[in-house]
Amino acid sequence: MSVTHTMKELLPELTRSERKAAEYIITHPIDVVRYSSSDAIAGLSGCSRSAVVRLAKRLGFKGFHEFKIQLAKELNEYVSDSATFISDYYIKALDKLKSMEKTPPFYAASKLLKEARHIYAYGYSHSYYSAQQFSFRMARSGFDAEPLNYALGLKDYADIIGKNDVLVVFSISGGAQKSSPVDGLRYFDYPEGPRIILFTMTANAPAEKYAHVTIHLPCVSRMTQDIIIDDAPVFFIAIELLLETMAEQAQSS
Numbered sequence: 001m002s003v004t005h006t007m008k009e010l011l012p013e014l015t016r017s018e019r020k021a022a023e024y025i026i027t028h029p030i031d032v033v034r035y036s037s038s039d040a041i042a043g044l045s046g047c048s049r050s051a052v053v054r055l056a057k058r059l060g061f062k063g064f065h066e067f068k069i070q071l072a073k074e075l076n077e078y079v080s081d082s083a084t085f086i087s088d089y090y091i092k093a094l095d096k097l098k099s100m101e102k103t104p105p106f107y108a109a110s111k112l113l114k115e116a117r118h119i120y121a122y123g124y125s126h127s128y129y130s131a132q133q134f135s136f137r138m139a140r141s142g143f144d145a146e147p148l149n150y151a152l153g154l155k156d157y158a159d160i161i162g163k164n165d166v167l168v169v170f171s172i173s174g175g176a177q178k179s180s181p182v183d184g185l186r187y188f189d190y191p192e193g194p195r196i197i198l199f200t201m202t203a204n205a206p207a208e209k210y211a212h213v214t215i216h217l218p219c220v221s222r223m224t225q226d227i228i229i230d231d232a233p234v235f236f237i238a239i240e241l242l243l244e245t246m247a248e249q250a251q252s253s
Helices: 003-013 016-027 029-035 038-045 049-058 064-100 104-115 125-140 181-188 206-210 232-252
Strands: 118-123 145-147 165-171 195-200 213-216
Touching (some): 029 038, 104 165, 118 125
Parallel strands (some): 118 165, 195 213
């Protein structure tokens, strides 16, 4: 029996906080693999870290790490049986992106980027590749852009990035998990701080309160409970949509 099915059977026996963790993991198993820490899952599910750890132990594991490894293994095994259907999820995400093309958030982000003295892009962990891609595409289009080293943390750049700059952030959860590196945006939350553009896949994300423009994207990995799918292609396509919007504005000005 899979870990997910075992959790479903255990739900009536769990405490309130353990059940919150279990219900979140059952609905979003990919997040366990993506964020990797019990603190992150606690923040996303709205319970304590200890509840997440207790849940893992109730399931027969020594701790959360062992539980995460088993869940990832089961998800990967499922992929081998259903890979032919993965394209359907990406097509669904593309349909949603198409409806977002040339909308107010893209136009607002385009305006900020065109007026920027310098453009910085930030993404933590896997999202860093999206920040790199964004910087590459912007630089190739003639803009002064560079990715930030996520290992240093946003706080280390607070004295470097100024009011004439734009900081573009890629974050699937938008800081919803505990101790999120994206929470470092608070160090730029002052009148003379940079303009901030947030690409996220979470509605009402905590980091939105720091952003001047927020672009909500479809989260393809949350469209299924059983398959590990990479969300990076959605970020990459959104970057192309933004560049198209910028080109269109340049032609009309």
